[in-house]
Amino acid sequence: MAENANVQFSEREALLFHSDPQPGKLEIVASKPMATQRDLALAYSPGVAVPVRAIAENPATAYDYTAKGNLVAVISNGTAILGMGNLGALASKPVMEGKAVLFKRFADVDAIDIEMKTEDVDRLIDAIELLEPSFGGINLEDIKAPECFIIEQTLRERMNIPVFHDDQHGTAIITAAGLINACLLTKRKLADIKVVVNGAGAAAIACTELMKAMGVRHDNVIMCDRKGVIHQGREEGMDQWKSAHAVATDRRTLTEALEGADVFLGLSAAGALQPEMVAHMAKAPIIFAMANPDPEIRPEDAKAARPDAIIATGRSDYPNQVNNVLGFPFIFRGALDVRASAINEEMKIAAATAIAELARERVPEEVAVAYGTQHNFGPDYIIPAPFDPRLMEVVPAAVAQAAMDSGVATRPIEDMEGYRQALRGRLNPTTSVLTLAYEGARSHPKRVIFAEAEEEVVLRAAIAFKDGGYGTPVLVGRETVADQLRDLGVDPEGYEIHNSVNSPLVPEMVETLYTRLQRRGYLRRDVERLVNRDRNIFGALLLSMGKGDTMITGVTRTYAETMRQIRRVLDPAEGRTPFGMHVLVGQSHTTFIADTTINERPSGEELANIATGAAAVARRMGHEPRVAFLSYSTFGNPEGQWLENLREAVKVLDSRDPGFEYEGEMAPDVALNPKQMANYPFSRLSGPANVLIMPGLQSASISAKLLRELGGDSTIGPMLIGMDKPVQIAPMTSSASELVTLAVLAAGGIAR
Ligand SMILES: NC(=O)C1=CN([C@@H]2O[C@H](COP(=O)(O)OP(=O)(O)OC[C@H]3O[C@@H](n4cnc5c(N)ncnc54)[C@H](OP(=O)(O)O)[C@@H]3O)[C@@H](O)[C@H]2O)C=CC1
Ligand SMILES: CC(=O)C(=O)O
Ligand SMILES: [Mg+2]
Numbered sequence: 001m002a003e004n005a006n007v008q009f010s011e012r013e014a015l016l017f018h019s020d021p022q023p024g025k026l027e028i029v030a031s032k033p034m035a036t037q038r039d040l041a042l043a044y045s046p047g048v049a050v051p052v053r054a055i056a057e058n059p060a061t062a063y064d065y066t067a068k069g070n071l072v073a074v075i076s077n078g079t080a081i082l083g084m085g086n087l088g089a090l091a092s093k094p095v096m097e098g099k100a101v102l103f104k105r106f107a108d109v110d111a112i113d114i115e116m117k118t119e120d121v122d123r124l125i126d127a128i129e130l131l132e133p134s135f136g137g138i139n140l141e142d143i144k145a146p147e148c149f150i151i152e153q154t155l156r157e158r159m160n161i162p163v164f165h166d167d168q169h170g171t172a173i174i175t176a177a178g179l180i181n182a183c184l185l186t187k188r189k190l191a192d193i194k195v196v197v198n199g200a201g202a203a204a205i206a207c208t209e210l211m212k213a214m215g216v217r218h219d220n221v222i223m224c225d226r227k228g229v230i231h232q233g234r235e236e237g238m239d240q241w242k243s244a245h246a247v248a249t250d251r252r253t254l255t256e257a258l259e260g261a262d263v264f265l266g267l268s269a270a271g272a273l274q275p276e277m278v279a280h281m282a283k284a285p286i287i288f289a290m291a292n293p294d295p296e297i298r299p300e301d302a303k304a305a306r307p308d309a310i311i312a313t314g315r316s317d318y319p320n321q322v323n324n325v326l327g328f329p330f331i332f333r334g335a336l337d338v339r340a341s342a343i344n345e346e347m348k349i350a351a352a353t354a355i356a357e358l359a360r361e362r363v364p365e366e367v368a369v370a371y372g373t374q375h376n377f378g379p380d381y382i383i384p385a386p387f388d389p390r391l392m393e394v395v396p397a398a399v400a401q402a403a404m405d406s407g408v409a410t411r412p413i414e415d416m417e418g419y420r421q422a423l424r425g426r427l428n429p430t431t432s433v434l435t436l437a438y439e440g441a442r443s444h445p446k447r448v449i450f451a452e453a454e455e456e457v458v459l460r461a462a463i464a465f466k467d468g469g470y471g472t473p474v475l476v477g478r479e480t481v482a483d484q485l486r487d488l489g490v491d492p493e494g495y496e497i498h499n500s501v502n503s504p505l506v507p508e509m510v511e512t513l514y515t516r517l518q519r520r521g522y523l524r525r526d527v528e529r530l531v532n533r534d535r536n537i538f539g540a541l542l543l544s545m546g547k548g549d550t551m552i553t554g555v556t557r558t559y560a561e562t563m564r565q566i567r568r569v570l571d572p573a574e575g576r577t578p579f580g581m582h583v584l585v586g587q588s589h590t591t592f593i594a595d596t597t598i599n600e601r602p603s604g605e606e607l608a609n610i611a612t613g614a615a616a617v618a619r620r621m622g623h624e625p626r627v628a629f630l631s632y633s634t635f636g637n638p639e640g641q642w643l644e645n646l647r648e649a650v651k652v653l654d655s656r657d658p659g660f661e662y663e664g665e666m667a668p669d670v671a672l673n674p675k676q677m678a679n680y681p682f683s684r685l686s687g688p689a690n691v692l693i694m695p696g697l698q699s700a701s702i703s704a705k706l707l708r709e710l711g712g713d714s715t716i717g718p719m720l721i722g723m724d725k726p727v728q729i730a731p732m733t734s735s736a737s738e739l740v741t742l743a744v745l746a747a748g749g750i751a752r
Contacts, residue, residue, distance in 0.1 A: 009467045012489055018094060021735075025097045026113070031067075062133070063339065072111040072137045072332055074099045075128060077118060080144035080167070080202065083269045083291040089115040092142055099141060099166075099328070107329035107392060108426050109336065111139070121147050125154050132159050136336045139328060140165040145201035146239045162335045162343045168206030170324030170331070173348050174383070175207045175265065175288060176214060177355035178322045181382040182286040182310045184360075188262060190215040194282070196261045198254060198296060199268035200225040200242045207265060208245055210348065219247055222257040225268075229257050255280075262286060266296035273297040275305035283308065288322055290314040310379045317442075317469075319380040326386050327351055327395070334399025337419070338409035343399075350402035354394050358384045387435040389622075393423045429622030430583070430590040434716075434741070437748045438470070445471035446747035449548035450739075451539030452556050453477035453497070454484070461552075461739035463490050470744055472496060474548045476539045498547075500538040506531055509541040517568065536562055540569035543725050550746040552739060554730035559597055559718075562729050573724045577602070577609035580718035580729075581617060582704040584711065591672075592618050592625075592691045596704040597718050597729070600697045604648020611653065611693045613721045615660040618691050620750045628671035628689035629664025630699075635680065636665075646695055661685050668692070716741060719751035726752055 009017075018024065033039050041047050051065035063069040078092035096113030103111035114131075118124050128138060128151075138161065140152055148165055155163040164170070183190060195216060197204050200223050208221055223230045223245045227237045232248045251257045255277050258264065262282045266273055266289040273289060273296040281287075287302050287309050289295035295313040302311050312320035331351050335343050359382055363375045375381045384391060397420050403409040413419045450462045453475035462473035463485075475481055475497045482492040500506065514527045522530075530537045536553050543551045554562050559580075572578045580597025583590060594614040599606055607629065615625035629646045633639070646665040653662050663685045670676045671689040694700030708715045708731075719742065720728050728746045730739055745751040 009464075010489070013464060013467055025094075025101050063136075067110060068134065069136045069339065070108075070110050070336060071135050072103060072109055072139050072336075073128075073131060073135045074103070074111050074113045074139045074141055075116060076113075076141045077116045077124060077143055079119060079142070079147070081142045082293055084293075086144060089117045096141060099139065102325055103139075103329050103332065105329075105431070106325070106386065106427075107333040107396065109329060109332050119147070121150055125151055125158075128155055128163075129158050132161060135161060136339075137162040137164065137332050139332065140167075142167060143202070145205060146241050148202045149205070149241055156342060160341050162332070162340055164328070164331070164343045165202060165206075166324050166328045167202040169210075169343070169348055170327045171203040171267065171290070172206040172210035173327045173331070173352045174322050174324055174355065175290070176210050176349075176352040177326075177359070178288060178312055178320065178383045179211065179263065179286070180214075180352070180356040181359055181377070182263075182312075185310065185377075185379060185382065186262075186284045186286065191217060193220060193262040194260065195221045195263040195265060196254070196257045197221060197223045197245075197265045197267070198272055199223075199266065199291075200230060200245070201267065203267040203290070204265070205241050205245070207267060210352070213345065214349070214352075218245075221245065222247060222249060222251065222261075224254050224257055228253050264288065264296075266290055268296060270294035271296065273302075275301050278302060278306050278309065281306065281309075285309045288312045290322055292323070310382065312382065316386070320382050321385065322383060323386070326355060326383065326391065330391055330395035331399050333392070333423070334396035335403060337396060338400045338403045338413055339411040340400075340403040340408045341410060342408050344403075344406055344408055346406040347399045347402040347408075350398040351395055354398035355384065355391070358388070358390055358394055361390075363388075385439070387432050387439075389427060389429065389432045392427050393420050396423055426588065428585065428588055428590055430585045433621045433750070434585075434745075437744050437750055438468070440748045441470040441744045442468070444748075445469065446549040447472045447474050447496075447547070448743045448747055449474040449476060449539050449542050449551040450743075451476045451535045451551055451553035453481050455555055456484070456488075457734065457736050458552075458555060458739065459484055459488060460736040461743070462495070463488060464736055464740050465743055466494070468740070470740075471549075471747055474498065474542065476500065476535050476542070498538070498542060500532050500535065503538075505542070505545065505547070508545070509538070512544070513537070513541065513569065530568070534565055536565040537569055540566050540725075540727065543727060544569055550726040550728070550743070552728050552730060552743050552746070554728070555732050555734055555739075558732070559729055563598065566727055566729070570727060571724045573722055576613060576722035577606045578720065578722035579610045579613060581614055581721055582707070582718050583621070583716040584707060585714050585716060590618075590621070590623060590690065592621075592623075593700065593704055593707075594691070594693055594721070595697070596694065596700045597720070598697070602645065602696065604645045604652055607645055607649035607693060607695075608652035608656070608658075609722075611649065611662060611691070612656075612658050614691050614693065615658070615662075617719065617721060617750065617752075619660075623690055625660045625691045626685050626687060626689045627660060627662035627664075627691040627693060628666055628668075628685065629662070629693045629695070630668055630671060631665035631695055632667060634666045634670050642695060649693070663689075664693070665695075716745070717751075719745060721751060723752075 055062045074096045076092040076096050078089040079086045081087050081092045093115050100111035100113050103109040152165040197208050229252050230242050230246045232246045258277050259280045260282055263286040269291050289297045292314045299311045299318045312322040314323040360377045404412045450458050450473050452458045454477040466473050481497050485492045509531045510528050514524050539551050542548055579595035581594040582596050583592050592614055595610050611627045618625040650664055663683050726746045728742045730742055
């Protein structure tokens with residue numbers, strides 16, 4: 001296990017995550033078709049010569065004809081990898097790849113990692129400077145102080161694109177936002193606070209400078225490094241950047257420095273702060289222990305020593321994550337969108353203010369639902385979570401505006417409201433709902449029955465579910481399961497294992513099931529056999545007896561067979577039509593398709609029920625539903641068979657006034673393509689459909705499976721919706737991570 005306070009994963013899982021299904025976290029995907037000879041002729045020689053000439057004549061057109069304008073280089077030499085120190089350029093690659101994918105995930109910025117094998121400042125500067133044509137911005141990362149100051153400063157002078165050392169300024173911006181709010185909560189003024197900064201490197205120096213620019217007094221800040229307090233007259237281990245923050249004081253150690261201090265800012269190394277040191281800080285101390293991956297002090301230890309403290313760390317598994325991930329994607333988004341030549345002080349302060357203000361606003365419903373608890377501004381919520389979808393709108397807009405106001409925007413935005421709207425639409429709400437569902441599951445862990453625990457893929461999913469802190473797996477399987485767990489390097493302690501051969505629950509299960517099935521032609525001994533031998537029956541009985549909150553199965557039998565077994569034990573929810581739903585998730589759009597698994601020829605009433613259930617799931621996943629009843633025919637053209645049920649469904653919904661848009665029957669191209677839709681101006685859909693209701697299982701199942709096998713989008717599901725107890729049947733081909741997603745969606749109440 002990783003040696004962390006709140007362990008969320010094993011080291012094995014971290015390595016598996018990075019190696020499987022392919023090594024690393026990044027790949028390049030072409031944004032243009034590359035199918036035909038003509039495509040190639042356009043993309044490469046000879047077609048490519050045309051933009052070459054255009055750019056040679058007018059360099060600004062590089063932003064129109066190449067990826068430059070949305071491309072950031074994440075560059076490191078590995079001399080200060082997180083808080084782990086100088087481990088070299090190659091070892092920094094996982095972090096830099098990670099940053100690149102965060103750029104994409106949070107702000108739709110394309111980024112590529114570049115690791116440079118040198119500690120020679122001049123060589124590094126020259127090498128980076130030469131990259132200017134390729135990129136819209138440079139994110140320097142994990143380069144140690146003091147070299148990082150010279151490198152960044154020189155590059156800023158020499159380059160005409162933003163150069164931003166994130167450990168310095170990204171960290172400073174987020175820290176400032178957190179500090180503003182912590183001071184508000186404890187009724188302190190920046191001008192009065194006494195601060196101890198532990199660490200005198202890239203992050204610490206930049207945080208201190210921004211704090212001072214915002215009103216914290218020079219004499220009120222004591223900075224410490226490995227040798228203790230940086231005081232006037234100290235000579236050992238000094239440089240010009242440390243000297244700038246030296247104060248006249250007779251305090252020499254961190255312990256002495258902290259006496260009466262209001263704020264501790266840790267940007268140093270794991271464990272640098274001891275509980276006894278915080279004992280003598282001022283009332284309601286503010287403790288930001290930001291070393292990664294392990295903080296200067298564990299929040300639980302800090303809290304034990306000082307229950308009145310406001311505590312933040314750089315980690316996502318504690319409240320108050322003060323980490324530059326909250327800033328860099330959005331800051332670059334804003335800077336790139338106005339083609340800023342630099343990221344200046346005004347833009348940094350605008351970002352810090354916007355983030356601080358966001359934390360003081362009411363948390364939107366969809367975020368609150370997924371968190372499972374209301375996050376209100378207070379000691380455990382001084383800063384928004386990185387996956388708060390509002391950041392994408394608020395921070396880039398503030399940064400872009402500041403760039404325009406301060407004269408570094410080379411392409412100012414004319415319609416700011418339009419820009420904000422475009423930002424909103426740029427991220428797929430499903431991605432944030434999924435992330436939030438994972439967070440929500442963590443704050444309300446549930447018991448999930450994994451009915452096929454003898455299967456390795458299921459066991460790996462159960463382990464990941466437990467390691468992730470999402471809840472307790474309840475495993476159904478023979479005595480071998482404990483050994484299988486050990487083989488996977490996991491202690492079976494902490495896993496609830498039920499063996500249907502010798503479970504003490506069997507007599508009660510048999511009784512319950514016999515009562516249910518005796519008038520459906522089952523003898524008691526048939527029922528005994530079912531309970532003993534059938535893991536789905538046994539698992540479903542565990543669920544109905546409340547021994548788990550939800551159940552996952554499906555990888556060993558076909559969907560239909562699994563459903564038949566489950567239905568012997570469990571019923572549909574009252575008044576609902578159970579159905580299966582696939583969700584296709586792209587970077588910018590999500591499409592829900594139902595019923596893809598159960599009802600062979602749904603009646604009009606059933607189709608209306610399916611549409612209603614599907615629309616509700618779409619809403620829970622952050623989408624305003626626009627439902628289309630699909631057919632080969634559009635509004636009666638061509639006429640033919642099988643259209644009656646669809647028309648009936650529309651009528652049923654008309655009579656119910658269900659509170660969402662719906663229309664049909666229509667062909668998929670009409671439903672999805674605005675140009676085609678324009679031929680039907682009377683259609684009641686206000687935009688392309690995002691919930692597709694299929695006319696029958698034949699076409700539905702084929703479409704869903706084709707999309708899963710051939711489509712570029714990632715598929716979630718099928719989710720089983722409309723059962724009385726939450727049970728999910730996964731596809732037989734599911735990976736462990738797909739099973740975990742399904743378990744989390746079920747446990748979090750999204751798939752129901
Ligand atoms: N939460 C966040 O968003 C971020 C957190 N960080 C964290 O901040 C830390 C520093 O990163 P960075 O500034 O890039 O690295 P640098 O290498 O530039 O600086 C490290 C600094 O920490 C000091 N230091 C190390 N160990 C101790 C200790 N036990 N007590 C006091 N000071 C110590 C060093 O002292 P000396 O000068 O004597 O060598 C040096 O001044 C890392 O842990 C990193 O993970 C960084 C960026 C963002
Ligand atoms: C978060 C980060 O950039 C660091 O710890 O170095
Ligand atoms: Mg860093």
